[in-house]
Amino acid sequence: MNAPVLDKSIQQRLAIVDCDIHPTHKSPASLAPYLSERWREHAKTFGAHVRQGLTGQLTHPRMMAAGQRVDAYPSNGGPPGSDLDLMRRQHLDPNGVQTGMLVALARGGMEEQNQEFAAELSRAVNRWQIDEWVSPEPRLKAGVVVPQEDPQTCAAEIERCAPNSAFRQVIVSPRTSEPLGRRRYWPIYEAAERAQLPIGLHPAAASGGYPSTGSGWPTYYMQEHYSFETGMQSIVASLVFEGVFERFPKLRICMIECGFTWVPAMSWRMDKQWERMRKEVPHVKRPPSEYIREHFWFATQPIEEPENPHHLSEVIDWIGWDRLVFSSDYPHWDFDDPRYTFKINLTERQRSMVFRENAQALYRL
Amino acid sequence: MARHVVAAAAEIPPGAKKLVTVKGREIGVFNVGGEYFALANRCPHAGGPMCEGRIAGLVRSSGPGNYELSRKGEFLRCPWHGWEFDIRTGQSWCDPNDMKIRQFRLAVEDGEALVKGPYVAETFQVAVEEKYIVIDL
Amino acid sequence: MKVLPGAIDCDIHPTIPETAALLPYLSEYWRDQFIIRHIDRYPFTLASYPPNSPLSCRPDWRPETGLPGSDFDGLRRQALDAFGVKYSICNVLHGSIALFNEDMGAALCAAVNDWTIDNLLDKDSRLRGSILLPTQNPDLAVKEIERLASDHRFVQVTMLAMGDALAGGRRYWPIYKAAEKHQLTVGIHAGSTFRHAPTYSGWPSYHVEDYIANGPAFENVLVSLIAEGVFQEFPGLKVVCAESGVTWLPTLLWRTNKEWRGVRAEVPWIERAPADIIRDHVRFTIQPFDLPAGDAVKLQRILEHIGSDSVLLYASDYPHWHFDGEESLPDGLPDRLMQKLLNDNALETYPRLSQQGNIPAKRLNGENLQ
Numbered sequence: 001m002n003a004p005v006l007d008k009s010i011q012q013r014l015a016i017v018d019c020d021i022h023p024t025h026k027s028p029a030s031l032a033p034y035l036s037e038r039w040r041e042h043a044k045t046f047g048a049h050v051r052q053g054l055t056g057q058l059t060h061p062r063m064m065a066a067g068q069r070v071d072a073y074p075s076n077g078g079p080p081g082s083d084l085d086l087m088r089r090q091h092l093d094p095n096g097v098q099t100g101m102l103v104a105l106a107r108g109g110m111e112e113q114n115q116e117f118a119a120e121l122s123r124a125v126n127r128w129q130i131d132e133w134v135s136p137e138p139r140l141k142a143g144v145v146v147p148q149e150d151p152q153t154c155a156a157e158i159e160r161c162a163p164n165s166a167f168r169q170v171i172v173s174p175r176t177s178e179p180l181g182r183r184r185y186w187p188i189y190e191a192a193e194r195a196q197l198p199i200g201l202h203p204a205a206a207s208g209g210y211p212s213t214g215s216g217w218p219t220y221y222m223q224e225h226y227s228f229e230t231g232m233q234s235i236v237a238s239l240v241f242e243g244v245f246e247r248f249p250k251l252r253i254c255m256i257e258c259g260f261t262w263v264p265a266m267s268w269r270m271d272k273q274w275e276r277m278r279k280e281v282p283h284v285k286r287p288p289s290e291y292i293r294e295h296f297w298f299a300t301q302p303i304e305e306p307e308n309p310h311h312l313s314e315v316i317d318w319i320g321w322d323r324l325v326f327s328s329d330y331p332h333w334d335f336d337d338p339r340y341t342f343k344i345n346l347t348e349r350q351r352s353m354v355f356r357e358n359a360q361a362l363y364r365l
Numbered sequence: 366m367a368r369h370v371v372a373a374a375a376e377i378p379p380g381a382k383k384l385v386t387v388k389g390r391e392i393g394v395f396n397v398g399g400e401y402f403a404l405a406n407r408c409p410h411a412g413g414p415m416c417e418g419r420i421a422g423l424v425r426s427s428g429p430g431n432y433e434l435s436r437k438g439e440f441l442r443c444p445w446h447g448w449e450f451d452i453r454t455g456q457s458w459c460d461p462n463d464m465k466i467r468q469f470r471l472a473v474e475d476g477e478a479l480v481k482g483p484y485v486a487e488t489f490q491v492a493v494e495e496k497y498i499v500i501d502l
Numbered sequence: 503m504k505v506l507p508g509a510i511d512c513d514i515h516p517t518i519p520e521t522a523a524l525l526p527y528l529s530e531y532w533r534d535q536f537i538i539r540h541i542d543r544y545p546f547t548l549a550s551y552p553p554n555s556p557l558s559c560r561p562d563w564r565p566e567t568g569l570p571g572s573d574f575d576g577l578r579r580q581a582l583d584a585f586g587v588k589y590s591i592c593n594v595l596h597g598s599i600a601l602f603n604e605d606m607g608a609a610l611c612a613a614v615n616d617w618t619i620d621n622l623l624d625k626d627s628r629l630r631g632s633i634l635l636p637t638q639n640p641d642l643a644v645k646e647i648e649r650l651a652s653d654h655r656f657v658q659v660t661m662l663a664m665g666d667a668l669a670g671g672r673r674y675w676p677i678y679k680a681a682e683k684h685q686l687t688v689g690i691h692a693g694s695t696f697r698h699a700p701t702y703s704g705w706p707s708y709h710v711e712d713y714i715a716n717g718p719a720f721e722n723v724l725v726s727l728i729a730e731g732v733f734q735e736f737p738g739l740k741v742v743c744a745e746s747g748v749t750w751l752p753t754l755l756w757r758t759n760k761e762w763r764g765v766r767a768e769v770p771w772i773e774r775a776p777a778d779i780i781r782d783h784v785r786f787t788i789q790p791f792d793l794p795a796g797d798a799v800k801l802q803r804i805l806e807h808i809g810s811d812s813v814l815l816y817a818s819d820y821p822h823w824h825f826d827g828e829e830s831l832p833d834g835l836p837d838r839l840m841q842k843l844l845n846d847n848a849l850e851t852y853p854r855l856s857q858q859g860n861i862p863a864k865r866l867n868g869e870n871l872q
Contacts (some may be wrong), residue, residue, distance in 0.1 A: 015677055031805055035735060063442070063447055063764060063765050063767070063768065064442070064445075064446075064447045064764075065444075069413075069444055069445050070417060070418060070419065070444030070445075071413075071414055071417040071444045071445075074749065120410075132756075141734055157846075174702075174703055175703060176703050176704065177704060177707070178703065178704045178705070179701055179703045179704055179706050179707075179711070181707075185672075207702065208700040208702070208703055208704065209704065210698065210701070210703065210704050211698050211700055211702065212702045213668060213693060213698075213702065213719065213722035213726075214663075214664040214698055214699065214700040214701060214702075214715055214718070214719045214722070215663065215664045215665060215667065215668045215669070215698065215723060215726070216666065216667045216671075216697070216698050217668075218668060218722070218725075218726065218729070218731075219670075219671065219729065219730060220726065220728075220729045220765075220768055220769055221667075221720065221765060221768055222728075222729045222758075222761055222762070222765045222768055222769055223668070223726055223729050224724045225761060225765070226721070226722065226757065226758070226761065227702060227720075227722060227756065229721075229753075230702070230718035230719075230721050230722055231701065231702035231703065231718075233717070233718045234700070234701035234702070234703060234706070234711070234714075234715055234718060235701075235703060237706070237711050237714050237715070238701075238703070238706055238707075238711060241706075241710060241711050242705070242707060244386060246712075248830060259753070259757060260754045261752065261753045261756065261757075262750060264749070265717070265747070265749035265750040265753065265792055266714075266717065266750070268749060268792050268793055269714055269717055269747055269749070269790075269792040270714060271559070272790060272792060272793070273710050273713055273714055274710070276710075277555070277556060277557060277559050277708075277709065277713075278554050278712040279556070279712060280555075280709055280710055281708055289612060302760070304753060304756040304757050304760065305760045306756045306807065307755075307756070307759070307777070307809065309855070311752070311803075311806070311807050312521070314803055314807075315752075315807075324663060333445060333446060333447060333763065333764070335445050335446075336411070336447075337411055337413070338410050339412060340411040340412040340852060341411070342767055349722060360514045404861060410763075424766075424767045424770040425770055426770035426771040427771075428731065428734055428735060428737055428771050429672075429731035429734060429771050431771070432770060446763070446764040447763075447764040447765070447767075448763050448764060449763075449766065449767075457763075458766070459762070459763045459766065459775070460763075
């Protein structure tokens with residue numbers, strides 16, 4: 001491993017777009033003002049209903065401080081990511097975040113099995129994002145959280161939020177009850193494409209009903225964390241092979257928190273098998289790698305760290321420097337600091353693209 | 366190089382740490398079993414504020430299912446990615462040769478010797494009967 | 503690029519022509535069951551390889567009648583003679599491993615392995631075998647290993663990438679203990695018994711997606727082997743990823759290396775960089791390679807990224823359709839790699855290839871089983 005290269009020019013001309021910031025609730029009561037009495041009661045009495053064996057914590061406990069940066073705990077209480085002032089002081093200001101894309105994971109609609117509750121939570125989280133994050137802090141942009149197993153309601157929520165330019169994408173967890181390319185999710189894509197909002201795919205902690213690998217459940221967090229990357233690869237395959245991009249030619253997808261060096265190998269693998277098995281999927285009219293190049297963007301975190309840093313540069317050449325968008329994953333433990341993320345010297349152009357321009361183009365900022 | 370008085374030794378008992386700033390540099394002073402060490406407040410992996418991390422022991426193992434915790438208080442875990450560093454040497458446990466926190470030369474000096482100078486003590490009144498942590502920078 | 507004569511082909515798929523062919527290798531009880539229940543009338547093809555799918559069989563290798571790989575003379579001509587191989591390692595992927603009844607699965611696996619001896623290993627001295635394991639029950643799998651280990655022509659034991667549980671799990675350790683003891687390599691082959699959805703988002707619509715899912719599946723298999731400490735527990739063990747794809751490997755090495763440094767306290771038996779452990783213990787057959795055809799530059803770079811000349815094994819994957827004609831090697835393979843890829847790596851990975859031993863006396867027709 002090599003010593004970090006302090007990218008001084010980042011420090012000097014700070015104006016980056018961060019494509020993955022996680023705002024959290026100060027306490028379980030934070031969403032109460034945004035819920036009706038009926039759902040406030042439900043939340044208190046029954047709580048969340050997600051697909052894992054424990055209610056109070058995760059069945060693959062995280063490593064550092066519940067998966068958070070140790071230094072991101074606000075001094076006045078509340079979990080990391082719950083205090084806007086600390087987020088500003090610790091991240092937005094010093095790291096020159098010109099635009100921060102919020103990915104609200106906590107208690108939204110992505111994991112909740114009670115469909116009505118999921119819809120209610122999604123609406124609440126979307127209002128909470130605007131009221132408590134975007135309105136006081138214009139550098140932040142919200143992502144429409146949706147009850148993803150109920151695609152018609154997702155479409156309605158997308159339509160409700162889209163006129164507000166504070167929302168720049170639709171957030172969906174790839175841990176769904178069917179692979180995301182399947183037809184039942186198409187109403188989400190239709191609404192997103194019409195609203196010109198990309199889909200930001202970010203894995204939720206709880207499963208969509210399946211083990212995190214095709215061979216069953218992992219034992220250790222080391223493995224569970226790795227499965228974020230492998231899981232996303234199959235989503236790319238599903239979206240392409242189901243013909244989603246033939247049907248929705250303007251749809252854009254951002255893959256968040258799965259790294260990116262796997263992209264060329266997966267593209268080549270898909271191309272080869274598409275050639276071989278074309279008769280099974282005649283609706284896929286072009287090589288998969290073309291759809292990938294046109295419709296997918298990849299957030300950089302957690303950035304892979306080759307033993308020889310130069311290899312990273314080669315892989316990005318293969319993916320295309322225009323496909324990467326910087327993400328920090330603030331305030332999680334495997335956070336990438338923009339000053340130290342790349343252990344190679346980027347050209348002016350590359351830095352500009354990855355840290356700002358690509359995201360501005362993707363999200364129409 | 367100047368000698369900077371950064372703390373009274375009594376302020377940092379065994380197991381404790383203190384973050385000080387010398388010439389604009391953030392440095393963590395650690396007391397491991399009575400010995401003092403000074404480390405830069407920057408993780409050599411990806412720039413994390415090293416000294417806000419947890420002081421921990423070292424987990425070793427003879428094989429799967431076996432966990433042995435030893436050397437308590439001798440390791441620092443970066444508050445971001447959790448990489449482990451030996452406080453005494455600054456070396457990463459996993460990459461002792463390639464990954465090291467910057468160390469600073471540190472001495473514990475009697476106030477009586479110090480008052481004879483030269484030293485820099487921006488925030489200190491040196492008292493002859495106390496001991497002080499002095500960093501060369 | 504054409505393979506040089508004398509190569510060792512580490513992955514070919516002869517197929518049992520019909521279930522009835524296994525009846526002589528079953529005990530009286532099982533033979534009776536199979537006939538009464540009509541089990542003998544239906545094939546045990548794994549769902550991972552629909553017999554008529556283009557991937558399952560190259561058109562010019564497809565026999566006039568019968569399942570791909572079931573025509574022994576065709577296999578000899580097309581897989582052995584055409585490439586001039588010194589040895590070919592047979593992976594008979596038989597669906598006995600997908601049965602839920604553990605006893606039936608084990609009995610049928612044993613029949614498959616005995617059929618392999620009679621119809622493959624005894625018939626052509628270039629052929630080497632893999633012991634098909636009834637991983638449904640690891641104890642029965644160990645029994646099968648012990649039963650056949652004295653036949654030096656078996657150089658490997660076979661498991662699928664996607665079975666009941668991730669390969670690193672402790673339930674499989676008796677298998678690894680036995681394999682290590684007998685210097686049998688553990689061959690993990692692409693495919694699934696579909697006990698679980700192939701992806702963490704559920705069941706894909708298309709066969710092509712299922713096949714593609716093998717790549718990520720192997721990544722998770724390797725992370726499992728590393729995280730569970732299999733190579734600490736069994737330092738003599740070698741694992742081959744067969745038909746896994748190759749180009750995803752650098753990402754796996756880089757990501758697990760980084761991950762290890764942060765999560766080491768969870769899995770403290772890992773004492774060195776996971777990438778180094780993998781380079782020492784794991785091998786990959788080159789079919790499919792997962793690289794655009796003719797791209798010699800990218801091949802060089804991928805080899806550089808992998809960082810070892812010792813991890814790749816030549817394979818045709820006959821009769822699966824990965825290449826045309828005799829072009830079984832990717833373009834641009836450096837000369838320095840040829841000898842290792844075609845020969846040396848296999849000899850190092852499969853110690854039993856170099857062993858000469860007595861071929862055990864033929865078994866009675868299943869009578870000494872069950």
